[in-house]
Amino acid sequence: MRIARTFCFTNNGQALYLVSATEIQRITYSQETCENLQEMLGELFTPVETPEAPNRGFFKGLFGGGAQSLDREDLFGESASGKASRSLAQHIPGPGGIEGVKGAASGVAGDLARARLALDERGQKLGELEDRTAAMLASADSFSKQAHEVPKIPCY
Known part of the structure; x- marks a missing residue:
C-alpha cells in the first residue's frame, strides 16, 4: 500500500x-x-554576451591606474575635432569665488584656535591631577610610616 x-x-x-x-x-x-x-535537463541560465566596456571617465583616467598610450596632442592640445581632451580638468567658477575661500579659511582657523585652547586646558587639568596624585602618594607613605611606629597595644 x-x-x-x-x-x-x-x-x-x-x-x-x-x-x-x-x-x-x-x-x-x-x-x-x-x-x-543530460539532454533532458534544463539550463540554469541563459548565456548572454558581455557588453562592451564603458568609456573611461575623468576620475577613472586620473586615479584608475593602468598604462594607456596617449600622444602629446591628446594630453595638451585640442583634438582634430576641436573638442578639449576629456582627461584635462576644466575650471568651473563657483559662487563666492575668493571671498568664499577666505571665509572658509577663517572658519577653519577659528576651529583650530578653539581646539588649541581646549588642548591647553586639558594639559593644565592633567598637570593638576598629577600634582594631586603625587600629594596622595606622599600622604600614603607618611601614613604608612606612622602606622608602623605606633606600639602594638594588646587588646583585652
Missing part, C-alpha cells in the same frame, strides 16, 4: 518517488533514458 502512495511509474522508464511530504526524487530505470538524461 505504501508503494502505491509514494511511487508513480511513468512511461519511458521513469518513476517518481515521494521521499517526504516536501521532497520528490526522480528515478530512471531504462538504459536509453539514462543515456539521454
Whole structure:
C-alpha cells in the first residue's frame, strides 16, 4: 500500500518517488533514458554576451591606474575635432569665488584656535591631577610610616 502512495511509474522508464511530504526524487530505470538524461535537463541560465566596456571617465583616467598610450596632442592640445581632451580638468567658477575661500579659511582657523585652547586646558587639568596624585602618594607613605611606629597595644 505504501508503494502505491509514494511511487508513480511513468512511461519511458521513469518513476517518481515521494521521499517526504516536501521532497520528490526522480528515478530512471531504462538504459536509453539514462543515456539521454543530460539532454533532458534544463539550463540554469541563459548565456548572454558581455557588453562592451564603458568609456573611461575623468576620475577613472586620473586615479584608475593602468598604462594607456596617449600622444602629446591628446594630453595638451585640442583634438582634430576641436573638442578639449576629456582627461584635462576644466575650471568651473563657483559662487563666492575668493571671498568664499577666505571665509572658509577663517572658519577653519577659528576651529583650530578653539581646539588649541581646549588642548591647553586639558594639559593644565592633567598637570593638576598629577600634582594631586603625587600629594596622595606622599600622604600614603607618611601614613604608612606612622602606622608602623605606633606600639602594638594588646587588646583585652
